[in-house]
Amino acid sequence: MTVPATVRIQREPFDVAAETKTLTRGRTDAGAVVTFTGICRGAEGDESIAALTLEHYPGMAEAEIERHVAEATQRWPLLGVTVIHRYGRIVPGEDIVMVVTVSSHREAAFAAAEFLMDYLKTRAPFWKQVEKAGEKTWVDAKATDDAAAERWAAPGRDAAE
Amino acid sequence: MTVPATVRIQREPFDVAAETKTLTRGRTDAGAVVTFTGICRGAEGDESIAALTLEHYPGMAEAEIERHVAEATQRWPLLGVTVIHRYGRIVPGEDIVMVVTVSSHREAAFAAAEFLMDYLKTRAPFWKQVEKAGEKTWVDAKATDDAAAERWAAPGRDAAE
Amino acid sequence: MKLRYFAWVRERIGKPEEDVELPAGIATVAELITWLSSRGEEYAYAFENPKVIRAAIDRTHVRPNTAIKGAGEIAFFPPMTGG
């Protein structure tokens, strides 16, 4: 059985509820649905954020996320996965990224959603530029995100794979 | 600052998207939203399920969940939490329980949602009766759920608290 | 003292709640269970395996050795299966 898996990279907003319904509609084997939504915040510390602009590597972004979705469906007994990542200019309060995972049981749904988010943060070829007080700067990668992604690595696995 | 926290025990269905909007509307400090939805499955192994009936201890169920929501808001930097648990007869495909957690960062939102679900499974006074082939039987508690809840216990904590 | 029963504890005893007058000398939840078990077949059946019985005093989970003094309402039920 193939697990329904959808990956979309788009400029437009998405609808988490509609994507969830698409995955669960008409099936009665789903016992657990986890959704994650990443939202553009309006401030970082004391500095207010005017907008984020997300650049991506078209083609590679889809391929990279699809590889990780395929890995998630192998590691956990999933019944469906949808990942949507936006690019372009995004203002505070707008959604940036969403992950929906469906499984018979909650452990798999939670683990797969966290796994995918950790990988999206560190491996998917997207770059965030933040606008603060009229200045645009590139967001630095966070060591905490690398550490979060590391916990899923299989022993002996090449870090660049 | 008090964290918006809502706990509802109800017979009626709920709307995860509407509950999420209520928590995030008009605020720009939320960076991460995690939702969990528990759904009545149509089968368990080879046996098909006609319905679940959930009994609860009114008053204690709310109090017990509210205590754990308060604990979650102390353990993680949350900006909002909503937990809704249904009771009564629920047929396959219908939702049973939902948790929404909102935070600035994904780690807190994921951890708090998992913590609350693990506790709901093992500590909230609800009991599931399953109807299969015309017979009603009480669902046995699962050791795996107890183990999942245990991982959140503070060292030296009284197991009955 | 008000007692409440849930799920199969309620079904086995045959009622959701009752008011009881406790004899002297019953100090803990475990002693209350032992006394209830002696009240009839239905109680003996409900409490036949005390290890799986959970209890709450005034809507808070308690352990078998918890004192019942001052309790307004004591509930007995199987392990929870919500969520």
Next chain:
Amino acid sequence: MKLRYFAWVRERIGKPEEDVELPAGIATVAELITWLSSRGEEYAYAFENPKVIRAAIDRTHVRPNTAIKGAGEIAFFPPMTGG
């Protein structure tokens, strides 16, 4: 060979992509970075800290010591910050 640049690597070099003829003897990603750095100030600036530069060959992440033989498209970019 087609090279693509993203985020501040693109901004520093001043173009999103280009086609280059590699001189003989450049076998790995790291050697390609060294050669590019020698092509001008903008390249030297983009690659001033090679340790933070990530690379992909034909849309798959690779390491500095990966061989570039047979590559159709090589991309350079900073650490990813999606999600």
